Amino acid sequence: MSDAPKRPPDPASELASDSSTIDPRDFRNALGMFATGVTIVTAMSTEGRPYGITCNSFASVSLNPPLVLWSLGMFSQGLPIFQNASHFTINVLDASQQTLAIKFARSSGDKFAGVSWSPGLGNAPVLADVVANFQCRAANRYYGGDHVIFLGAVEAYAYNRNNPLLFAQGGFGRFLADDKGNAS
Numbered sequence: 001m002s003d004a005p006k007r008p009p010d011p012a013s014e015l016a017s018d019s020s021t022i023d024p025r026d027f028r029n030a031l032g033m034f035a036t037g038v039t040i041v042t043a044m045s046t047e048g049r050p051y052g053i054t055c056n057s058f059a060s061v062s063l064n065p066p067l068v069l070w071s072l073g074m075f076s077q078g079l080p081i082f083q084n085a086s087h088f089t090i091n092v093l094d095a096s097q098q099t100l101a102i103k104f105a106r107s108s109g110d111k112f113a114g115v116s117w118s119p120g121l122g123n124a125p126v127l128a129d130v131v132a133n134f135q136c137r138a139a140n141r142y143y144g145g146d147h148v149i150f151l152g153a154v155e156a157y158a159y160n161r162n163n164p165l166l167f168a169q170g171g172f173g174r175f176l177a178d179d180k181g182n183a184s
Contacts, residue, residue, distance in 0.1 A: 035168035038093045040104045040130075041070055043085035044123035050112050051081045052125060054105040056167050057147075058090055066154035068134055071147040077107060079148065085138055087122025088152060092132040095163040095174040100127075121155055132159035 042052040053076065061067040068090060072079055082088060093101055104111050116128035121135045136152025143149075166173045 032169045035166050035173070038097075038101050038165040038167050038172070039070070040091045040093065040100065040127060041072075041082070041088055042091060042117075042125040042127070043082055043088040044119070044125070045081045046084055048123075050117070050125045051078055052091075052104050052111055052127075053078050054101050055090075058092075061151065066157075067139065068136060068152050068154060069149055070152075071144070071149045074143075074146050074148060082138075082150060083141070083148070085122065085124065087120070087124045087155075088136055088138060088150065089120050089124040089126050090134040090136065090152070091125075091127040091130045092134075092159075093165040094129060094131050095165050097130070097165055098172045101165060101172070131162045131164045133157060 036056040037058065039055050039058045040052045041055045041058075042050060045051050053072070055070050055072070057069075057071040059069055061069050070090060072082060100115070103109075103115075112125070117125040118128070120126040120133070121137070124135065126133050126135065134152070134154050135156040136154050138150065139153040140151040141148050142151070163175050166175060
């Protein structure tokens with residue numbers, strides 16, 4: 001008999017070991033009930049090629065110091081690019097940029113063909129006409145289940161007052177305000 005306190009299993013190990021009793025497809029459906037913003041996270045590869053991926057796992061972590069996070073699937077082809085990048089940019093898409101979101105969600109082709117962008121900190125691409133961008137130094141990363149969580153220290157940002165692109169229940173949408181400018 002041991003006096004050591006009993007702890008629940010590590011959630012990351014539980015998910016990675018396929019021992020969870022939760023149905024992944026149904027769990028994804030439940031998560032889809034939460035509307036998120038749509039972003040394209042960008043970085044520059046060590047070969048000097050811009051890379052980007054559509055992402056809706058972006059969240060703020062801290063105001064002081066300014067920190068944000070996002071996550072990427074463990075088997076994403078872009079994982080080595082983000083693991084080796086000194087900086088990345090979170091580009092929050094405008095409601096009119098659904099086509100861009102779809103383009104960067106695909107795993108093939110030249111995603112930057114015809115896309116206007118400029119090099120930001122660490123040469124991470126800052127996309128034109130987005131509602132906000134957060135230029136981040138890659139501060140840390142954490143492994144959780146089938147994803148890597150990237151923590152970014154925000155070193156520069158910009159935004160405008162346009163409407164963001166939203167994603168919920170497997171589809172795109174936009175924010176609606178009432179005639180007084182209040183959220184509805």
